Amino acid sequence: MANDARIVLQQRLTQQLVMTPQLRQAIKILQVSRAELETLIDQELTENPVLEEKADDREEGAEPEVPTVDGQNAAEGEEVPAEAPEVQEAANVNEIDWKELAENYSNDMHGATGHGASEDDDDRRPALENILVSRTLLPDHLMWQLRLSDLSQAEKEVGALVIGSLDGDGYLTITLEEVAFLANVWPDTGIVERVLARIQEFDPPGVAARNLAECLLVQLKQLGLADDSLPARIVRDHLPLLESRRFDRLARDLGVPMEQVAEATKLISVLEPKPGRDFGEGETRYVTPDVHVHKVGEEWVVTLNEEGLPRLRVSNFYRRMLGAEGAPEARGYIQEKMRAAAWLIKSIHQRQRTLYMVTSSIVKFQMDFLEKGVSNLRPLVLKDVANDIGMHESTVSRATAGKYVHTPQGTFELKYFFTSSLRSGHGEEVSAESVKDKIRIIISAEDPKKPLSDQYIAEMLAKEQIDIARRTVAKYRELMGILPSSKRKQVY
Numbered sequence: 001m002a003n004d005a006r007i008v009l010q011q012r013l014t015q016q017l018v019m020t021p022q023l024r025q026a027i028k029i030l031q032v033s034r035a036e037l038e039t040l041i042d043q044e045l046t047e048n049p050v051l052e053e054k055a056d057d058r059e060e061g062a063e064p065e066v067p068t069v070d071g072q073n074a075a076e077g078e079e080v081p082a083e084a085p086e087v088q089e090a091a092n093v094n095e096i097d098w099k100e101l102a103e104n105y106s107n108d109m110h111g112a113t114g115h116g117a118s119e120d121d122d123d124r125r126p127a128l129e130n131i132l133v134s135r136t137l138l139p140d141h142l143m144w145q146l147r148l149s150d151l152s153q154a155e156k157e158v159g160a161l162v163i164g165s166l167d168g169d170g171y172l173t174i175t176l177e178e179v180a181f182l183a184n185v186w187p188d189t190g191i192v193e194r195v196l197a198r199i200q201e202f203d204p205p206g207v208a209a210r211n212l213a214e215c216l217l218v219q220l221k222q223l224g225l226a227d228d229s230l231p232a233r234i235v236r237d238h239l240p241l242l243e244s245r246r247f248d249r250l251a252r253d254l255g256v257p258m259e260q261v262a263e264a265t266k267l268i269s270v271l272e273p274k275p276g277r278d279f280g281e282g283e284t285r286y287v288t289p290d291v292h293v294h295k296v297g298e299e300w301v302v303t304l305n306e307e308g309l310p311r312l313r314v315s316n317f318y319r320r321m322l323g324a325e326g327a328p329e330a331r332g333y334i335q336e337k338m339r340a341a342a343w344l345i346k347s348i349h350q351r352q353r354t355l356y357m358v359t360s361s362i363v364k365f366q367m368d369f370l371e372k373g374v375s376n377l378r379p380l381v382l383k384d385v386a387n388d389i390g391m392h393e394s395t396v397s398r399a400t401a402g403k404y405v406h407t408p409q410g411t412f413e414l415k416y417f418f419t420s421s422l423r424s425g426h427g428e429e430v431s432a433e434s435v436k437d438k439i440r441i442i443i444s445a446e447d448p449k450k451p452l453s454d455q456y457i458a459e460m461l462a463k464e465q466i467d468i469a470r471r472t473v474a475k476y477r478e479l480m481g482i483l484p485s486s487k488r489k490q491v492y
Contacts, residue, residue, distance in 0.1 A: 026347040030354060030395070033402035034290050034305075037348075041310055044344055050318045050337040051344065053310040138170060138207075138279035139163050145202045151195065158183045158195045162208060170207040170276030171215070172196070204275040212273055213239050219271045230256065231264040242268065245489045289406035291359045291414075293370065300370060302360045304352055305406075312348070314341050351399075354391070358399045361388045362417050369417075373409055375438060377431040380418050430466055436476045438466070443482055451485040 032040060045051055142163045146156055161182050165174045176193060180186040199208045200218050209215035216235045217227075225232055234242055234250060241250050242265065251261045292303045322334050362385060368376035382393045389396075400414035419433045442460060446452045452460075454473040461468060477484070 022343050022347075025343065026350065027398065029344075029347045030351045031398035031401050034288055034309075034404075036402075037351075038308060041312070041348070044341075045310070045312075048337050048341055048344075050315050050334065051312060051341040052315045054313040136279060138166065138168075138276045141279060142166075142199065142202055142207065146199070149198065151198065155191060155195050155198075158185070158192055159199055162192070162196055162199055166208060166276065168276055169274040170204065170209070172208050172210050204272065204278065206272055206275040209275075215273060215275065216268065216271050220268075230254070230260060231267050234261075234264055235268060243487075245487055247489075287404050287411060289411055290355060290403045291405040293359070293363055293405055293407045295370075295408070300363050300367065302356060302363060304356055306352075312341070312345050314338055314345075354395065354399045355403060357389045357391075358385060358396055359405060359414065361385045362405075362414065364388070366417055370407055370409065373437075375434045375441075377417070377419060377434045377437075379420065379431045382418060432476075435461070435466060435468065436480055438464070439473060439476055440480060440482070443477070443488075446488075448488070448490040451488040453485045 029037065029040065045053060143160065146159045146163065149156070149159075151159060158179065161179050162172065165172055165179065167173050176189045176196065177186070179192045179196075180189045183192070185191055196208060200206075201222075202208075205219045205222050206215040209218055213235055217232060220229070220232050220235065221227075227236075233254065238250055238253060241253070247258065247261050247265065250265075251258045254261070288308075289305055292305055294301055294303070318334050318338065322331060322338065362380070363370065365380050365384065365388075366378055368378060382396045386393045386396045400418070403414045404411055405414055416433070419431045438461060439457060442452065442457055454477065455470045458468060458470045458473045461473070474484070482488075
């Protein structure tokens with residue numbers, strides 16, 4: 001019996017979101033940091049001939065434009081579209097009148113700034129230290145000293161191997177035998193020992209040591225202390241007792257009064273256990289705030305930091321070329337590049353507007369922090385801000401990633417303001433960051449000779465109606481890099 005095989009043509013209607021290249025670009029622009037945005041704009045200016053930087057022709061003293069969403073004032077917290085803006089715009093990408101769009105957004109892509117403050121307001125300008133600086137690398141610093149030394153050429157070659165074998169903290173990570181083998185002088189390690197001893201005299205003090213004890217002993221020697229001095233004896237023979245701060249045991253084992261042990265440990269405490277930490281990993285970028293928040297009268301004003309960001313526009317030259325007659329291929333190329341330029345300008349404008357709205361919402365929730373400091377930081381989650389401005393949580397998350405805000409309390413990453421909550425004895429919610437700040441304040445005020453235990457700190461917080469367990473205090477203390485009470489004890 002033959003099989004009854006038939007080909008059936010069916011029509012089915014489905015709804016799905018297509019991740020177009022334009023949408024991916026809009027999302028990327030929203031979540032990149034300021035430095036990455038500058039790099040991205042520079043790249044687009046290089047690759048797209050239709051895109052060009054517009055000279056800053058704004059009138060001095062002109063009041064910046066307040067950003068709006070669908071004709072409504074974002075600063076006043078009016079209702080905005082619930083769906084992520086970049087998704088909405090991408091849905092209509094094929095309907096964009098890109099010629100008109102380029103003209104409109106080239107003029108106002110940087111309009112998303114706060115109102116009520118002049119352009120020359122010093123409080124809104126990036127601090128002088130927020131610039132790129134080049135830090136000296138540890139190997140470069142040591143090689144410079146090696147080249148200036150009176151060592152022979154053979155010894156300098158061994159020295160280069162030693163310097164190349166140091167870790168980021170400045171410690172030698174291989175044995176002298178391995179250095180001798182690499183330098184083709186094995187089995188003679190005498191030259192390696194001589195060179196190592198010479199490098200250990202270089203700056204920074206304690207560099208090229210093989211362990212912590214040797215690092216500290218080298219620094220004591222440079223201070224003029226003999227090998228039989230009390231600090232040297234403590235480091236060489238009793239370092240575990242020093243690390244555990246067993247000063248009574250040290251005094252007993254060394255047969256000296258506690259006062260002498262206290263004086264010796266005070267000297268040791270100023271030595272550098274990681275000589276290489278002051279040297280960078282290369283070029284270091286200091287934080288440049290994306291947003292500034294300052295108070296004008298009784299009102300908190302949010303201002304985007306747009307210094308250094310080029311103002312973009314579509315080239316008039318290529319716009320005229322498009323209007324003239326020419327080869328279809330050339331017109332198609334120009335049209336494609338103009339569409340890409342228009343979308344980039346719109347995406348950057350959307351990024352700035354979203355960043356402004358998110359920061360304004362955070363300011364609304366965290367006014368007590370701005371007025372009084374970290375102890376008044378309010379518990380906040382992404383959903384709170386998302387509901388406030390009518391956006392999706394993922395959009396808020398992208399808008400806060402890698403972005404920094406300068407406030408009267410300091411410069412913080414926007415994500416800093418989103419913190420978990422603890423419940424106080426009065427039933428109120430307290431920010432975890434504010435609890436950390438209280439723990440830091442308590443420990444900073446303790447008697448160094450009688451440091452407070454985690455349990456005692458938990459009991460002190462309980463008196464302030466903050467009920468947390470001892471292990472929670474220990475966890476927060478460790479996150480802040482604070483040692484336990486047994487290692488905070490001092491005898492001097």
